[in-house]
Amino acid sequence: MxxxxxxxxxxxxxxxxxxxxxxxxxxxxxxxxxxxxxxxxxxxxxxxxxxxxxxxxxxxxxxxxxxxxxxxxxxxxxxxxxxxxxxxxxxxxxxxxxxxxxxxxxxxxxxxxxxxxxxxxxxxxxxxxxxxxxxxxxxxxxxxxxxxxxxxxxxxxxxxxxxxxxxxxxxxxxxxxxxxxxxxxxxxxxxxxxxxxxxxxxxxxxxxxxxxxxxxxxxxxxxxxxxxxGGSDPFIVLEDADLEESAQVAAKARCINSGQSCIAAKRFIVVDAVYEAWTEKFKAALTSLKVGDPLAEETQVGPQARRDLMEELHEQVEKSVRMGARVLLGGSPQEGKGSFYPPTLLADLKPGMPAYDEELFGPVASLIRVADAEEAVAVANASAFGLGGCVWTADSARGEEIAARIEAGAVFVNGMVKSDPRLPFGGVxxxxxxxxxxxxxxxxxxxxxxxxxx
Structure with missing residues (x-):
């Protein structure tokens, strides 16, 4: 070999x-x-x-x-x-x-x-x-x-x-x-x-x-x-969150390293009160990302690391769509040479779909609509994974209370999950x-x- x-x-x-x-x-x-x-x-x-x-x-x-x-x-x-x-x-x-x-x-x-x-x-x-x-x-x-x-x-x-x-x-x-x-x-x-x-x-x-x-x-x-x-990190957006900032950070958090990160945000759990408004801002932020040659200074999203990995990612997307998911953005490999997969946004997700249950290791975001903070926590924890997660709210004390209930090795309040030499890193x-x-x-x-x- x-x-x-x-x-x-x-x-x-x-x-x-x-x-x-x-x-x-x-x-x-x-x-x-x-x-x-x-x-x-x-x-x-x-x-x-x-x-x-x-x-x-x-x-x-x-x-x-x-x-x-x-x-x-x-x-x-x-x-x-x-x-x-x-x-x-x-x-x-x-x-x-x-x-x-x-x-x-x-x-x-x-x-x-x-x-x-x-x-x-x-x-x-x-x-x-x-x-x-x-x-x-x-x-x-x-x-x-x-x-x-x-x-x-x-x-x-x-x-x-x-x-x-x-x-x-x-x-x-x-x-x-x-x-x-x-x-x-x-x-x-x-x-x-x-x-x-x-x-x-x-x-x-x-x-x-x-x-x-x-x-x-x-x-x-x-x-x-x-x-x-690995993980399938929840990104919780509550009704009092800064919608513009959280949407911009969400796009970065999902597409960092072309979406190929264990602690990339993957499940975007948004309360009903702001779901429509936040989704539009998130979609716009994803659309603005520059996909292209990884050697180009302006590129923000490069190719997937291997063709077989890109094909596996696309199969997860297609299977989710066959089961009822709706594509709001992207959803297909880029034509031509290379293993490029554009930023993709999926909605109407339900348990049993790959985009709901599995880790999607690429720039595919899973939107999940919930009634309130209580349901958001329940959905966040209804995952086999427990690496990271974040909560967005104007009330940081409330954010800390919710963070303590999230089953994950790291929870960030009003920030993107990241690794830092000073902070312990790992999951449950x-x-x-x-x-x-x-x-x-x-x-x-x-x-x-x-x-x-x-």
Missing amino acids: ALESINPATDELMETFDEWSAEQTAEVIDEVDAAFQQWRLTSFEKRRELMNRAAGVLRENKDEYARIMALEMGKPINDGRGEVEKCAWVCEYYAEQAEKILADEPIESDGSKSYVGFRPIGTVLAVMPWNFPFWQVFRFAAPALMAGNTGVLKHSSNVPRSALAIEEVFVKAGFPPNVFRTLMIGSRKVDAVIENDLIKAVTLTGSDIAGRKVAAKAGEMLKKTVMEL KISGYGRELSHYGIKEFVNIQTVWVR
Whole structure:
């Protein structure tokens, strides 16, 4: 099997990479474990210096890395630059905060001295997706490496250039050899990596289907996991919301990264009192978005990352229409080369339709009309997913009360759901478990060790 880098805007095969053999993969894991034995002893001061250098490398090569993402998975070039900046931010955040977060915690006991220490556990395997090919990796790698662990990356098979570029960042920053490595393998070889005794934990971002498989194998091997498995985030608009602002943010929240984001708003739950007025504003905001070449500065919505994914998205739309959904905007792939799907708005949705029940990973918005806030909360929670959500209201205290009732890992009041190095990130229900980012994320992959002294 070969790993292929295909431009989704032109369907051009740009480069092919040979998949590693089982022997090559095992050899690299051996080298990474050997690096861990030294890296775990490295001072926080030295780790901080290197991680700050990594942030510098990212910024110095921002245009190059954004171009790789644009060509390889269709990310609009400006979005790519923003993604690289965010990666630099997470590196700097953990460079500054890791030592304080992982400081020993004194505990009173019957000993003369007792405390909790946070020790590195070894090599962490990251199984990462294509939609944010740099950010997803760095939000794992920065805390894992600052905690004294080493990392190996199994990236999505359609972004091999991104995977190799990320490894290069750590090399250019001066990290010791093999502290972070990219494994050039396909999905069918992941089980063997998890079975390797030198792999101590696994983190995965992807579909719930992939998560179930990886978590099952890791569970069989008794290895710690963190799973971030997508979402179908509710965007609740109440009768006292700022209609213009919320509609503009809604368009961005649905179409960010060409709609291919786990925390993109997907279900727009609008109370009856403002439904018609808000829908018109939302439709206008979606219509204004510029779809086109991801390398063009003005592009806001690029192609879907792969043709098969675009076709799967369209089948979800068509099935929903066959079941009674109404298309208010878009609804068909763009003609010509590339995997372009224009912003699409569906109404008259009911339970049982894909656009109501499933995650639509593309720029397709699902409109759901409700009577009031109580029904809005019920509809928001009537989902198998629980990653993020937001509530729009002029009464922020009311918004907080509603937020506390939403079954999701993050709820934003009068704002778009986003990830931030300072805030924990993760979900509930089939959106997964565990947390990334913040002080919670760096403690997922450490040995929380009790030390008792007499």
